[in-house]
Amino acid sequence: AQTVTQSQPEMSVQEAETVTLSCTYDTSESDYYLFWYKQPPSRQMILVIRQEAYKQQNATENRFSVNFQKAAKSFSLKISDSQLGDAAMYFCAYRSGDTLAGSYQLTFGKGTKLSVIP
Amino acid sequence: DAGVIQSPRHEVTEMGQEVTLRCKPISGHDYLFWYRQTMMRGLELLIYFNNNVPIDDSGMPEDRFSAKMPNASFSTLKIQPSEPRDSAVYFCASTINQNTEAFFGQGTRLTVV
Numbered sequence: 001a002q003t004v005t006q007s008q009p010e011m012s013v014q015e016a017e018t019v020t021l022s023c024t025y026d027t028s029e030s031d032y033y034l035f036w037y038k039q040p041p042s043r044q045m046i047l048v049i050r051q052e053a054y055k056q057q058n059a060t061e062n063r064f065s066v067n068f069q070k071a072a073k074s075f076s077l078k079i080s081d082s083q084l085g086d087a088a089m090y091f092c093a094y095r096s097g098d099t100l101a102g103s104y105q106l107t108f109g110k111g112t113k114l115s116v117i118p
Numbered sequence: 119d120a121g122v123i124q125s126p127r128h129e130v131t132e133m134g135q136e137v138t139l140r141c142k143p144i145s146g147h148d149y150l151f152w153y154r155q156t157m158m159r160g161l162e163l164l165i166y167f168n169n170n171v172p173i174d175d176s177g178m179p180e181d182r183f184s185a186k187m188p189n190a191s192f193s194t195l196k197i198q199p200s201e202p203r204d205s206a207v208y209f210c211a212s213t214i215n216q217n218t219e220a221f222f223g224q225g226t227r228l229t230v231v
Binding site for chain 2: 037042043044045050091104105107110
């Protein structure tokens with residue numbers, strides 16, 4: 001079974017600064033997808049960024065980027081120019097790429113609570 | 119599209135009562151998932167459907183929980199009888215296929231007193 005570990009229960013960052021959230025995972029599969037979801041106080045789970053394991057290039061979405069290290073099974077999220085609206089819980093998630101196994105569900109880490117200091 | 123729609127947004131019920139949570143997935147999405155979020159256990163998959171057929175219900179905690187998907191636009195998660203330990207946020211999510219991300223509803227916060 002796959003596991004996802006987020007070792008930082010809480011993080012804080014000054015507004016306009018950069019912060020990196022850590023995520024590691026354990027899998028024996030070679031084909032999979034990784035995601036970062038944001039959960040603000042409204043409770044809505046919002047996709048921030050996704051990474052396909054077969055792609056060597058790190059995904060980026062505006063101020064959000066990842067550092068994907070496949071050999072190390074590491075998938076960190078970098079938020080640049082942090083804004084007050086970035087304050088939320090951030091969840092790292094894994095999904096298998098094995099279509100035959102039909103494992104379409106997400107396995108989540110326990111989350112990191114990010115606070116942004118004005 | 120309005121996204122994944124869940125109802126009710128909040129539910130407070132007494133122990134022993136039946137609770138039904140509802141979900142309308144995004145039109146055209148073939149996969150529907152029910153997740154539960156608690157402080158202790160985080161986000162856990164309960165069950166998921168493909169084309170209205172339950173594929174994996176190994177996450178359903180016990181027989182008190184049941185889920186149905188009578189058609190492509192509606193699913194229910196029922197707890198009968200409810201217990202205080204069922205208190206959690208229940209999320210519904212849908213996706214087109216494995217190569218796309220899952221879209222989540224706003225969740226139902228269930229409190230069993």
